[in-house]
Amino acid sequence: DTAVSQTPKYLVTQMGNDKSIKCEQNLGHDTMYWYKQDSKKFLKIMFSYNNKELIINETVPNRFSPKSPDKAHLNLHINSLELGDSAVYFCATGQGLNTEAFFGQGTRLTVV
């Protein structure tokens, strides 16, 4: 029973398209995150939601919009995809401060 699941696992799409990545967690955690891992394996936070409210928004283009319909879901919508968006996107969850984050398996996005 997967605690943090992302769909799809792989996504190949053309430049200019709009796509969404879904994340669902069954841990009952209040906080959910999106991280981007680039080709050099550098991992950087993009967004953080706590109880459906946006609490962290790093310097991410407006083309990226997270949406949290409920506590168990945090989806990432990307408009007008660019080549530089190609990366692995990880969803993660946590329960408050001083706890570790639990990660999904990642979504490998390739923009061609």
Place this chain on the structure above:
Amino acid sequence: AQRVTQPEKLLSVFKGAPVELKCNYSYSGSPELFWYVQYSRQRLQLLLRHISRESIKGFTADLNKGETSFHLKKPFAQEEDSAMYYCALRGGSEKLVFGKGTKLTVNP
């Protein structure tokens, strides 16, 4: 500002040799520090956190506030330890900040 530095991008050792993955941090308060591991094409998973003071898979890490370091050590590396290792810091907010990672290769 919170910052995590892993000075070694790549680290290669032979099986049975000791291994140390370096991590230095910058944070003015009391940090919460973690080591995460990512095996090939798998999700990131927590390896250990400093507050637990435990040893996982033979790895240990000690927080040294004087040197602002949290190096990961294992006395005898195994081939299955080959992976990407990330040091991470949480400094009183929801944000978990990661270092750039160190790719460890353990050769037979």
